[in-house]
Amino acid sequence: MRPLLLPLVPGRRSAPLPRMLLVLAALAGALQAGGCAYKDIDKRSFVVAMGVDRSGDPARPLRVTLKIAIPTADIKSGENRFLLLTADGRLxxxxxxxLQGMNENAFDFSHTKLIFIGRDLAEDRPLRETLDWFIRMETIQGIALVALAEPSAEAALRVSPPMERLPSNSLFTALDGSGTLSPYITHAYLFDVVRRLYEPGLDPILPLVEAAGKKAFRIERSGLFDKSRLRLVLSPEETEWLNFLRGETANVDFVFGRDRLYFQADPNRARTRLTVESRGRTLRLVVDVELYGSIDERQKETAALPAITRAIEADVKTRTESLLRRLQEAGVDPLGLGLRAAARGLASGDPEAVIRSLDFTVRTHIVVYETGNVLR
Structure with missing residues (x-):
């Protein structure tokens, strides 16, 4: 009996059906063989955080630390388990x-949430070169948090607070704002840091994490970069006020030592607006600050509300002008003032140079009211 023929092309005979089935079976086998590169979950090591430091060895100047989560069946507070692996290299x-030779499983970077850069390395090495590998790694998410670390990135990765359930979860919830709402913490995501590195007139800003032993950390300062290296580290008060000017926080406070008075602004009624204007041949930055707040603590009866309001207005102007002068001296622009000027066609030259030539005008609107059952 002759095999069945399929007339696929008019006037020609096609290959026998068994031969076509053989070809299809071979293709199916090839597709299955290509899927053998998949790694089961028990063959993966999940990297939750990374750190890059200066090694001190000229032959291998970079020290990379990986924090690997060790899975457990029962998650208990204070019993988070992790493994730190460290190696030096030129890149x-x-x-x-x-590091792959120190671990039996394949590294999985899809859960990497934190990237720490040692402060010493940030002062010596361009930030673009440090972040280049992270940008090119397709498995590292753009929403990963980036921060400076002191005394080192490795020390920050070793921090494990007693109440922590998952490795580095305390640092993550602090840095992304899902936990504490401290006005001293700056939020910096990888995609935004890269944008600031390449956008003219807008410079990166990173929070600074200080490791206080192996059980605690402190985040109250920030580091400012130009398009290359770390140029300025702000104090906690300057960090708080810069976050307020950037619109990241409205929880600002004022402490007056002479009157022993603590003023807390209302987060729902505190705002700021930055406007770059042209005044002849010069550019002027107009800063409008609006604060409504209460007196949370007061230990002297000497000052009335109008006097307190005038003192807060003077303090607001002093804080703003002092911070802007520091930014000018360092040549950094975390507020994007050069970008604002370029968007309005006011930057005749390089937007990066706008910050150095700006004049300032600070306008305030302050309303102070008492709280509780205390009447004065």
Whole structure:
């Protein structure tokens, strides 16, 4: 009996059906063989945080630290388990390849939420070069948090607070704002840091995490970069006020030592507006600050509300002008003033140079009211 023929092309005979089935079976086998590169979950090591430091070895100047979560069946408070692996290399990619020889499983970076950069390294090495590997890694998410670390990134990764359930979860919830709402903490995501590195007239700003032993940390300062390196580290008070000017927080406060008075602004009624204007050949930054707030603590009866209001207005102007002068001296622009001027066609030259030539005008509107059952 002759095999069945399928007339696929008019006037020609097609291949026998068994031969076509054989070809299809071969293709199906090839597709299945290509899927063998998949790694089961028990063959993966999930990297939850990374750190890059200066090693001190000229031959291998970078020290890379990976924080790997160790899965447990029962998650208990204070019993989070993790593994730290450290290796030196000329590049981050080289150090990671060296680390692969220290672990039996394949590294999985899809859960990497934190990227720490040692302060010493940030002062010596361009930020673009440090973040280049993280940008190119397709498995690292753009919403990963980036921060400076002191005394080192490795020390920050070793921090494990007693109440922590998951490795580095305390640092993550603090830095992304899902936990504490401290006005001293700056939020910096990888995608935004990269944008600031390449956008003219807008410079990166990173929070500074200080490791206080292995059980505690402190986040109250921030580091400012130009398009290359770390140029300025702000104090806690300057960090708070810069976050307020950037619109990241409205929880600002004022403490007056002479009258022993603590003023807390209402987060729902505190706002700021930045406007770059052209005044002849010069550019002027107009800062409008509006604050409504209450007196949370007062230990002297000497000052009346109008006097307190005038004192807060003077303090607002002093804070703003002092901070802007520091930004001018360092040549950094975390507020994006050069970008604002370029968007309005006011930057005749390089937007990066706008911050150095600006004049300032600060306008305030302050309303102070008492709280509770205390009447004065």
């Amino acid at each position: 981050i990619a080289e150090a990671v390849h060296r």
